[in-house]
Amino acid sequence: MVLHNQFDAIVVGSGISGGWAAKELTERGLRTLLLDRGRNVTHVTDYPTALMNPWDFNHRGQASLQTKQEYSVASRNYAFYEGSAHFYAKDSENPYIQDKPFDWIQGNQVGGRSLLWGRQTQRWSDFDFSGPARDGFAVDWPIRYADLAPWYSHVEKFAGISGNRDGLATLPDGEFLPPHQMSCVEKFFTQQMAQQYPDRPVIIGRAAHLTKPNPIHTKQGRAQCQHRTLCERGCPFGGYYSSNSSTIPWAMNTGKLTLQPDSVVHSVIYDEQKGKATGVRVIDAHTGQITEYYARILFLNASALNTNKILLNSTSTRFPAGLGNDNELLGKFMAFHSYRGRVTAQYDGFADSTTWGRRPNGCYIPRFRNVHKQETSGPASLFLRGYASTFYASRPSQVNKDGFGADLKERMSRYTPGPWQVVSGMMGETIPKEASTVRLDPTQTDRWGIPLLRVSVIYDDNDEKMLRDFWAQLSEMYDRAGFTNIKTHDTGRLPGSENHEMGGVRMGKDPKTSLLNKWNQLHACKNVFITDGACMTSTSSQNPSLTYMALTARAADYAVKQLKRGDL
Numbered sequence: 351m352v353l354h355n356q357f358d359a360i361v362v363g364s365g366i367s368g369g370w371a372a373k374e375l376t377e378r379g380l381r382t383l384l385l386d387r388g389r390n391v392t393h394v395t396d397y398p399t400a401l402m403n404p405w406d407f408n409h410r411g412q413a414s415l416q417t418k419q420e421y422s423v424a425s426r427n428y429a430f431y432e433g434s435a436h437f438y439a440k441d442s443e444n445p446y447i448q449d450k451p452f453d454w455i456q457g458n459q460v461g462g463r464s465l466l467w468g469r470q471t472q473r474w475s476d477f478d479f480s481g482p483a484r485d486g487f488a489v490d491w492p493i494r495y496a497d498l499a500p501w502y503s504h505v506e507k508f509a510g511i512s513g514n515r516d517g518l519a520t521l522p523d524g525e526f527l528p529p530h531q532m533s534c535v536e537k538f539f540t541q542q543m544a545q546q547y548p549d550r551p552v553i554i555g556r557a558a559h560l561t562k563p564n565p566i567h568t569k570q571g572r573a574q575c576q577h578r579t580l581c582e583r584g585c586p587f588g589g590y591y592s593s594n595s596s597t598i599p600w601a602m603n604t605g606k607l608t609l610q611p612d613s614v615v616h617s618v619i620y621d622e623q624k625g626k627a628t629g630v631r632v633i634d635a636h637t638g639q640i641t642e643y644y645a646r647i648l649f650l651n652a653s654a655l656n657t658n659k660i661l662l663n664s665t666s667t668r669f670p671a672g673l674g675n676d677n678e679l680l681g682k683f684m685a686f687h688s689y690r691g692r693v694t695a696q697y698d699g700f701a702d703s704t705t706w707g708r709r710p711n712g713c714y715i716p717r718f719r720n721v722h723k724q725e726t727s728g729p730a731s732l733f734l735r736g737y738a739s740t741f742y743a744s745r746p747s748q749v750n751k752d753g754f755g756a757d758l759k760e761r762m763s764r765y766t767p768g769p770w771q772v773v774s775g776m777m778g779e780t781i782p783k784e785a786s787t788v789r790l791d792p793t794q795t796d797r798w799g800i801p802l803l804r805v806s807v808i809y810d811d812n813d814e815k816m817l818r819d820f821w822a823q824l825s826e827m828y829d830r831a832g833f834t835n836i837k838t839h840d841t842g843r844l845p846g847s848e849n850h851e852m853g854g855v856r857m858g859k860d861p862k863t864s865l866l867n868k869w870n871q872l873h874a875c876k877n878v879f880i881t882d883g884a885c886m887t888s889t890s891s892q893n894p895s896l897t898y899m900a901l902t903a904r905a906a907d908y909a910v911k912q913l914k915r916g917d918l
Contacts, residue, residue, distance in 0.1 A: 357383040357608070358913075360630055360645040362615050362660065365462025367882040367898040368651035369593030369601075370505065374906035375649070376606035380913075383608045383643055384598070385632060387652075388439070388458030390611040391465070393571075393594045397584030399433040407432045426847060427455050429466055434582040437465045446655075447791055449806035453847040454655055460611050461594040462653065463849055466582050469558040469590050469710070471511050471896040472738075473502050473522045477721055478890035481779075485724070485734050488683060488782045489858045491887050492868035495522065501900040509591040509899065510567050512711070513556030521553075521716045521892070528561045529554045530711045534703045535743035535770050540713070542831040550718045550827070552741055557711040558591035570596050579708045590710070612636060614798050618648060618664040618673050618878065626877045626918075627673070633798045647877045647909050647918055651902070654684075654883030658788050658854040659803045661880075674865055674872035680855060681789050683782035684807045685889045687850040689843045691737070691776030691820040695833035696769045704745045704767050713741040715774070717891040719819065726819065733815040737778040738891040739824060745770050772833060776820045779891045780845075781812055782853050807845045850894055852886035870905040877918045879905050 358380035361371045372384045390396070404410055411432045418425045424438040439456035446454055457463040476495045482488040499522070506525040513526040532540065532554055540552040559575040560567055572588030572595055581590050588595035601607040612635040619629045619642060629644035650657045658681050664673035672680045719725060719736035726732050748768030750761055786808065790801035821838040828836050845851075858864020861873035866885055872878045881902040883894060912918045 355641065355643045357381050357643065357645040359383070359647045359649065360385065360643055361649045361651060362630065363462060363650070363652035363656070363882065364460045364593055364598060364609070365457070365651065365653060365882070366464045366467065366593060366895050367902045368462070368649070369464065369597035370899050370902040371649040371651055371881065371906055372601040372607055373597040374903050375910065376601040376604040378906070378910040379606065380910065381606050381608075382601070383610060383645065384601070385613040385615060385630070385643075386458075386460045386462070386611050387614045387635060388460065388462075388611060390609070391460045391584075391594055393588065393599060394586045397586055398436065399583045400580065400586050402433065423453050424455055426453055426844075428848070429582040433580070434466065437582065437584070443797075445796065445802060447794065447802050447804040449804050450808045451844045452805045452807050453844045454805065454851070455846065455849050460598070460609065461592055464592040465584055465594065467849065467895060468893065469581065470714075470893040471506075471509075471556050471558050472714070472716075472892040473524055474498070474890050474892055474897055475520050475522050477520055478888070478892065481735060481890070482888050487734060488888050489856065489860070489863045492857055492859045492864075497868070498897070498900050498904065501904040502896065504903050505896065505899040507564075508566060509558055509596065510560045510563065510572070511556055511896075512559050512561040514554055516551065516553045518551060518553075518716060520721055524556065526556070527564070530557070530559075530561065530709050532713060533705050533743050534700050535697055535772065536713050536741065538699070539741065539743070539772070539831050543827060546830050547718075547827065550715060552713055552715050555711045555714045555740070559710055560589050570600060572596065575710065577708045577710060579710045581710060614800070615652065615660055616640070616663065616798070616800055617660060618650075619644075620664065620666045620668060620673060620875065622666065622668055627875055633800075635798075638798065647879065647913060649879045649881065649902075649906070650884075651880075651882045654851045654854060654886075655788055655803060655805070657880055657882055657884040659790070659800075661855060662790050663800060669874070673878065674855075674874045676874050677862055677865075679863070680865060682784050682787050682854065683856055684786040684788060684851065684853040685780045685782040685886070686807065686845045686852065687848055687889060687891075688737075688778035688780055688809065688813050688817065689775060689848050690813075690841050691778065691817050692773065692839040692841050693821060693824040693828060693836065694771065694773045694839065695828045695836040696771055697743070697833050698769050699832070700770060715739040715741055719823070726815075731815060731819065733812045733819065734781055735779040735816075736891055737776050737816055737820050739777070739820070740775045741772070742774075743770055743772045772828070774824050776817070777891055777893075778813065778816045778820065779889050781810070782856070782888060783810070786853075788854055809845065850883070850889070852883040852889050852894060855880050855884040856887045857885050858887060869908045870901060879909055881905050
């Protein structure tokens with residue numbers, strides 16, 4: 351007899367990594383329960399603002415004061431506005447404690463933040479996986495690029511990634527759909543950098559957009575990207591990759607998936623006699639009723655901070671400090687990406703040219719500092735690792751806004767291009783530190799009685815030196831390209847503000863210094879796998895989502911093989 355609460359596998363969280371876990375496990379024949387703490391979001395039908403015009407919004411797209419109060423943290427995110435607010439969790443209803451300022455962007459719904467991500471998808475290289483071993487900060491990754499390369503290909507083909515094959519050792523090529531095109535100024539900057547800085551290539555970004563769908567994408571029910579650049583509202587065309595448009599429907603079609611929204615996971619159940627996890631305790635988000643669900647393997651993909659929170663709250667006689675936490679490192683060595691740096695300028699050339707239409711992508715400058723060796727030195731400039739950068743050129747309209755009435759309206763409706771504007775944004779690698787932690791508060795709880803998470807993650811001197819180097823290097827590059835009016839900016843973005851929080855349950859070779867092995871298994875509880883941002887040993891300077899997908903697919907393949915052998 352099959353019990354309604356008994357499954358082969360349970361996946362906690364339905365975002366980018368959780369969606370992949372559900373797809374891979376169900377494709378391999380496992381009856382899988384996919385849990386999400388938020389409401390259900392069905393592709394196409396649950397994108398309420400996707401086709402709205404600017405004048406259809408009550409506040410013309412701007413968030414009201416009341417909305418900003420309800421979404422006090424989320425409203426600082428780059429993609430938050432009236433048309434996307436419904437995909438962010440209200441901070442007023444999902445509190446956490448900031449021992450140090452930290453923007454935890456939460457997307458509590460089926461699909462999670464795969465509905466909100468920036469869709470930039472770069473592979474990591476061995477320079478990234480070997481970084482900790484080279485400089486001794488954090489621990490050595492238990493894998494290298496060769497371990498993950500076939501799984502990068504596996505997920506790229508299914509998700510649909512646009513880009514060029516650029517032949518860069520620092521940024522391995524992938525399985526690409528046709529790339530987006532650069533503007534004339536972007537091409538000019540690319541050529542200038544190739545002549546003056548051969549080690550600083552400028553490429554078109556690699557993005558999870560269907561520029562030309564393959565049969566595998568049309569089979570998913572997805573269509574070509576329309577370049578509307580309204581992605582954060584939800585795409586009814588499925589033009590960009592999300593769990594909702596891709597992996598979850600695919601898993602559903604196997605007949606093996608049970609999707610259960612509004613299910614807040616309290617903790618993992620650990621059986622002392624069996625020496626393994628047997629299931630999860632789940633609280634109904636509306637009624638508060640507690641139900642236990644059981645499975646032979648568990649995948650925790652609740653997002654980095656929530657996965658840490660669940661493990662810390664999963665205490666037992668065997669694990670009094672949290673599941674798998676024999677070394678008391680759970681919740682430590684958190685890291686993120688720094689987005690504080692920005693450089694802007696203008697260019698007076700190409701006065702006879704402009705752009706036409708929209709493009710949901712930009713250009714990308716891979717990391718060029720401290721790659722082959724430690725280049726920076728001295729007390730004023732020494733910093734570890736490096737940063738990547740975006741690059742974007744546009745020609746906004748120059749409008750005289752004096753006066754009022756018909757004359758002003760006529761001027762506003764006429765496109766009068768000003769000079770070209772260029773901008774670069776930094777994405778810096780931060781160093782995981784034992785002092786950067788998340789932990790449970792001993793007394794304060796949320797509305798379901800689960801301890802609140804205390805977050806203590808900060809910038810350090812390494813981040814400050816990296817920021818100054820970014821300003822100096824990009825300003826010099828802009829100057830040599832002939833750009834003028836060069837200005838540097840500190841965006842003031844807090845740690846966590848870009849959805850790239852990582853760590854706390856890091857991978858490693860030694861159970862004394864890490865929580866997970868090379869297959870993303872807990873060292874001390876082999877049937878529990880963590881493949882979201884919590885598993886990351888270091889952050890690199892690339893966007894992490896593609897690596898989460900590849901790690902998940904690889905771990906699911908291993909888990910099923912081990913399960914069929916009877917080793918789990």
